[in-house]
Amino acid sequence: MNVVIYSLFLALGLGLFFGLFLVIAFKKLAVHEDPRVEKILEILPGANCGACGYAGCAGYAEALAMGHETNPGKCAPGGQEVANQISHFLGLDAVSVTKLVAKVMCNGSKENAIRRSDYNGIESCRVAEFTLKGDKGCVYGCLGFGDCVDACPFGAMYMGEDGLPKVIEEKCTACGKCVEACPRNIIELVPVxxxxxxxxxxxxxxxxxxxxxxxxxxxxxxxxxxxxxxxxxxxxxxxxxxxxxxxxxxxxxxxxxxxxxxxxxxxxxxxxxxx
Missing domain, CATH: 3.30.70 (Alpha-Beta Plaits)
Structure with a gap:
């Protein structure tokens, strides 16, 4: 009986000790988030596209709040309005934001570009580029399988009847996903x-x-x-x-x-x- 009671008190004592240890450790090691981060996140459009160079809106917001980033105009989807709000909130110098859009630098349509063969492989620009180079005679132009369209998170691109991707500039946020998706680097972000x-x-x-x-x-x-x-x-x-x-x-x-x-x-x- 004494052994049982002793074991019970020992277990309670250990539980209390480790509980107190965890509470103290939590308070000592806790990372206190700057309240400005949440405010900046409210200002940002929440696209999480990565066009700012950070993993997402939270990364950009934290960098701004901590002073590691001083450019309030890196949010392409937010544009000038968001840049103005962030600069005003953080007291940063105002910046001028030039609206960028994606532009396909190739006019090698079905009518303009000659086909050298029939491509029967996986309909992916990246796959075609690193296997048979597609079916066009030109090895520099658009492959036409729409990897860029699939990569666009805003529905700002579609494949035209001429076999080339088209950009809906009103929807384009210049996030750069289409640029990354193109294996031939024919898509660029340019001033609108x-x-x-x-x-x-x-x-x-x-x-x-x-x-x-x-x-x-x-x-x-x-x-x-x-x-x-x-x-x-x-x-x-x-x-x-x-x-x-x-x-x-x-x-x-x-x-x-x-x-x-x-x-x-x-x-x-x-x-x-x-x-």
Whole structure:
């Protein structure tokens, strides 16, 4: 009987000791969350897209609250309004946020791009790229299987009847998921008000590029010659826009000399006089 009572008191004593130990440890080791984090999370749209460079909205909010991040304008879905609210709440310098949208830099549609074979593999751009390179003659252009569309968490993309992905700019938050999903790096995030683009990624020489795509850049350099000094360059048979603002100012002049239409004015500005 004494053994039973002794064991009972021992168990109670140990339980009390470890209970007190846990309470003290909890108080000593507890991480007190800055109340500003919750407020910042209320301001953020909660997209958790990762476009800010953090794992999600909580990561960005914590970095801002702790002072590790001082840029209140990194939330692409929130845009200027969210940036203004965060800067006001935290007392940070106001920043100007340029709205970005995804842009598919390829016009190699079913009509424009020649097929070299029938692709019967898994309908995935990434799979096609690392196996048979798809069915197009161009190994730089859009594969057309819609990995980017599947990756978009906002329903801002769809596959067009011409075989190319389309971006619904009103829904696009510039989260960058489509950019990550494209194995050929033909999708870029660009300012929504930018007008002129080189819709081609081919590095092949002119005759070769022209043989498999009607609208390929053939590296003639005419656009570069007609652009302001230093605004464009020709490298590896492909034209590049270095200073978009300057090129936009002479858009019609630059676009008008392209023999294939590889460099063009964004369709939403097609009827707007830009020069």
């Amino acid at each position: 008000d930018r007008k002129v683009f080189v819709f081609c990624k081919s590095l092949d020489r002119g005759p070769v590029a022209k043989s498999y795509c009607k609208v390929a850049c053939i590296g003639c350099g005419l656009c570069v010659k007609n652009a302001p000094d230093g605004a464009m360059k020709l490298e590896n048979n492909l034209a590049y826009i270095l200073q978009p603002d300057k090129v936009d100012e002479v858009a019609e002049k630059v676009v008008g000399v392209c023999p294939t239409g590889a460099i063009a004015i964004d369709k939403k500005f097609a009827e707007v006089k830009v020069s």
